[in-house]
Amino acid sequence: xxxxxxxxxxxxxxxxxxxxxxxxxxxxxxxxxxxxxxxxxxxxxxxxxxxxxxxxxxxxxxxxxxxxxxxxxxxxxxxxxxxxxxxxxxxxxxxxxxxxxxxxxxxxxxxxxxxxxxx
Amino acid sequence: xxxxxxxxxxxxxxxxxxxxxxxxxxxxxxxxxxxxxxxxxxxxxxxxxxxxxxxxxxxxxxxxxxxxxxxxxxxxxxxxxxxxxxxxxxxxxxxxxxxxxxxxxxxxxxxxxx
Numbered sequence: 262x263x264x265x266x267x268x269x270x271x272x273x274x275x276x277x278x279x280x281x282x283x284x285x286x287x288x289x290x291x292x293x294x295x296x297x298x299x300x301x302x303x304x305x306x307x308x309x310x311x312x313x314x315x316x317x318x319x320x321x322x323x324x325x326x327x328x329x330x331x332x333x334x335x336x337x338x339x340x341x342x343x344x345x346x347x348x349x350x351x352x353x354x355x356x357x358x359x360x361x362x363x364x365x366x367x368x369x370x371x372x373x374x375x376x377x378x379x380x
Numbered sequence: 381x382x383x384x385x386x387x388x389x390x391x392x393x394x395x396x397x398x399x400x401x402x403x404x405x406x407x408x409x410x411x412x413x414x415x416x417x418x419x420x421x422x423x424x425x426x427x428x429x430x431x432x433x434x435x436x437x438x439x440x441x442x443x444x445x446x447x448x449x450x451x452x453x454x455x456x457x458x459x460x461x462x463x464x465x466x467x468x469x470x471x472x473x474x475x476x477x478x479x480x481x482x483x484x485x486x487x488x489x490x491x492x493x494x
Contacts, residue, residue: 263426295481304486305424305468310479318479354423368414369470369482374423 264288265357267372274345275380282340282375284355291357294338295369296330299352311338345379352376382407384471386485394493399456401488403469406450412472412480413445415454418487419465428454459492466490 264287274280284294296308309330311317317330329341338357342349354374358367383406393399401415412431416424430436430443430452442455452471456463466487475481 293479305484307481310475310481312479352421352423368426368429369472370426371416371423 263359263368263370265355265370265372267355267375269375270373271376271378273378273380276346277344280342280345280377282342282353282355282377284338284340284357284372286336286357286359286370289357289359290335291338291359292335293358294332295356295358296328296338296340297354297356299354299374301352305354308340342377345377347379350377350379382471382473382483384469384483384485386467386469386488388486389489390491391488392491392493393459395459395461397459399459399463399490399492401454401456401467401469401490403452403454403485404450405452405469405471405483407471407473407483408447408450410471410473413443413452414470414472414482415441415443415452416468416470416484417463417465418468424468456490459490461492461494464490464492 266285268283294311297305299305308323309317309319311330311332313332319325332338355372358369385404415428417427418424428443430445436443440457444453466489468487469485470482472480
């Protein structure tokens with residue numbers, strides 16, 4: 262159990278276009294999902310925390326109008342990179358926390374990631 | 381500021397040896413600790429979680445936790461070339477408003493030499 266899928270795995274787009282990335286928890290419910298970005302040979306950087314049915318909480322320095330996050334259900338969160346530019350090219354990884362009643366310290370599982378290249 | 385510190389390595393061990401990875405954290409209130417493995421170009425994979433002081437074993441992996449010293453370690457016995465990866469230590473920390481989030485160390489790169 263505890264599988265997180267992400268789609269697409271790789272996307273190449275032109276500058277100025279928008280790209281939507283889907284993240285799904287396949288075999289568990291996730292009240293909280295996280296979006297990370299990772300540049301080559303660098304550490305994971307948390308972009309935002311997404312709770313089902315509420316607005317996402319963005320980390321400092323992450324533009325909420327550029328990176329739109331929707332967490333519409335307990336198994337699906339989407340990240341839309343709006344008006345993408347070459348500097349947005351990166352590896353985007355979602356993560357889902359498995360929900361368990363009365364236990365806030367739950368394990369967090371990562372999707373396989375989406376490699377975005379903006380030309 | 382809450383921090384998780386790891387030696388960046390690279391740590392090189394011969395095949396069959398024990399690899400020892402260490403991590404310290406600053407938030408004394410942390411209760412949950414995790415080790416992730418990340419192969420180059422891939423996303424992190426959870427390999428161990430530990431919540432209580434002491435050792436926790438799973439196959440060739442042993443996680444050790446000492447909350448008094450704010451120290452977490454991961455031992456990999458009988459290291460294999462396929463264990464070559466970056467190992468991320470992560471600590472679950474309270475971020476306010478009833479929410480928790482993982483704070484990651486920068487990772488230790490492990491190379492197992494055949």
